[in-house]
Amino acid sequence: MDFRLSDEQQAFAQAARDFAAGELEPHAARWDAEGIFPRSTFTRAGQLGFCAIYAPESIGGLGLPRLDATLVFEEMAAVDPSTAAFLTIHNMATWMIGSWGSDTVRENWGPALASGEKLASYCLTEPGSGSDAASLSTRAEKRGAAYVLNGSKAFISGAGDTDVLVVMARTGDAGPKGVSAFVVPADTAGISYGRKEQKMGWNSQSTRPISFENVEIPADCLLGREGDGFKFAMQGLDGGRINIATCSVGAAQGAYEAARRYMGERKQFGQTLAGFQALQFKLVDMLTHIVASRQMVRLAAAKLDAKDPDASSYCAMAKRLATDLCFQACLDGQQIHGGYGYLKDYPLERLVRDTRVHQxxxxxxxxxxxxxxxxxxxxxxxIR
Ligand SMILES: Cc1cc2nc3c(=O)[nH]c(=O)nc-3n(C[C@H](O)[C@H](O)[C@H](O)COP(=O)(O)OP(=O)(O)OC[C@H]3O[C@@H](n4cnc5c(N)ncnc54)[C@H](O)[C@@H]3O)c2cc1C
Known part of the structure; x- marks a missing residue:
């Protein structure tokens, strides 16, 4: 078993680190405070391939393993978990379109999504179906060469700012097998966007409800076949969970580095904080939990890449473990900063607010x- 990254992977991570330092870090606090969705930043991320890291090469994606994608998302999340997390959702939706879209859909949307010129949202949750996603009630009815969508979605990341929606809707009976997935241009007549949700974190991306009223789309906007939608949605989320877990790892790494630096600078009782064993232990526990989370996430990513039959369980365990441990690590990093950790002058309170939703x-x-x-x-x- 070799846990080392290859030279190519290290270079890829370095490119993401440089991008994060130049394009995200200087703006993250302002985007958070002012609720700015940094659209042009995603276009620049697309120029480096970061908008379609594991999407197929046939649509302009890099076609890389999930593990390589985690390297990029982790570096970005270390300075801006909210913007990094939106990028992961865009990657997930782009992968779904690239994997199961009709030729027309792939031609129309693939290259533009891969380049970051266009952005995508993933629309599963509804006001009445959250955890029980298979009970969703948005309907898609076949009428000639078209489908007509009616219903509503809740909590959609990027909604109102994105160009295309991957929408899970019911074409058949109750339950998961009655769900299909569609690629819907975000400006189709009959789509309306609700109020931008006021959130604890994730403020550099909008979250809005969406209503569909007699929204007509061509039949070739169907992903795969009728009844495939729930399976596709869950396959998308296997990777999505690795990505969100990675954003927690990145944020916690950012909190850890800030805390380690601060412990060397801040003096109380005539010595730096680094001299207090209570804080040394807290810092070491942070590091231990970050390393454990990162390895669990990479294991899940490797299982998913290898199409292991238990991959979904590994993705779920990795998401649970990393988002819990790394949220706590962000809180610990904030605690080490004392009162200053509560101020917006430091990134700690933002890292805490942004990682809470990952749970x-x-x-x-x-x-x-x-x-x-x-x-x-x-x-x-x-499973072992
Ligand atoms: C900021 C934000 C962005 C989001 N972005 C998107 C997006 O882009 N696309 C999208 O489709 N969705 C999105 N979501 C929705 C998100 O996935 C749901 O909020 C989540 O799945 C939970 O659903 P719910 O809010 O309806 O909670 P509920 O399902 O009502 O759950 C309430 C509580 O009950 C618990 N619970 C429910 N069922 C069980 C059970 N069987 N056993 C034990 N406990 C249970 C839950 O864990 C939770 O603690 C977003 C949410 C947020 C907050």
Missing amino acids: ILEGTNEIMRVIVARQILEKGAD
Whole structure:
């Protein structure tokens, strides 16, 4: 077992670190405070391939393994988890379109999404169906050569700012097998966007509800076949969970580095904070939990790349572990900063606010346990 990154992977991570230092870090606090969605930054990320890291090369993606994608997202999240997390959602939706889109859809949207010229949202959650996503009620009815969508979605990241929506809607009976996935241009007649949600964090990306009223789209906007949608949505989320977990790892790494620096600078009782064993232990626990989370995330990414039958469980465990441990690491980094950690002059309070939602979305951490419990108790999976 070799845990080292290859020279190419290290160079890729360095490119992401440079991008994060030049394009994200100087602006992250202002984007957060003013709720600015940095559209042109995503276009520049696209020029480096960061908008379609694991999407197929046939649409202009890099076609790289998930593990390589984590290297990029981690570096970005270390300075701006909110912007990095939106980039992960765009990558997930772009991968879905590149993997299962019709020729027309792939030609129309693929290159523009891969280059970051256009951006995508992923639309699964509804006002009445969150954790129980398979109970969604937005309907898509086939009428001649078109589908007509009616219903509503809630909590959609990027909604109102993105160009295309990957929408899960019901074409059949109740349950997961009645769900299909569609690629819907965001400005199609009949789509309306609700109020921008006021959030604790993730402020550099909008979150809005969406309504669909007799929204007509060509039949070739269907991803795969009717009834494939829930399976596709869950496959998208396997990777999405690795990505969100990675954003927590990155943020915690940022908090750790800030805390380590601060402990060497700040003096109390005639010595630097670095001299207090209580804080040394806190810092070491932060580091331990970050390293453990990173390795778990990379293991899950490798399982997903290898199409391991238990990959979904590994992704769920990695998401649960990393988002819990790394949120705590961000809190610990804030605690080490004392009162200054509570001020917006330092990034700690933003890292805390931005990573809290990682325990809630792309499946709550309770649902991550439900997924693994089903596998080990109902299906008898031998996961070790
Ligand atoms: C900022 C933000 C951005 C988001 N972006 C997107 C997006 O881009 N696209 C999208 O589709 N969705 C998005 N979501 C939605 C997100 O995925 C859901 O909020 C999440 O899945 C939880 O659903 P819910 O809010 O309806 O909570 P509920 O499902 O109502 O859950 C409430 C509580 O009950 C618990 N619970 C529910 N069922 C069980 C169970 N079986 N066992 C134990 N506990 C259970 C949950 O864990 C939770 O603690 C976003 C959410 C937020 C906050």
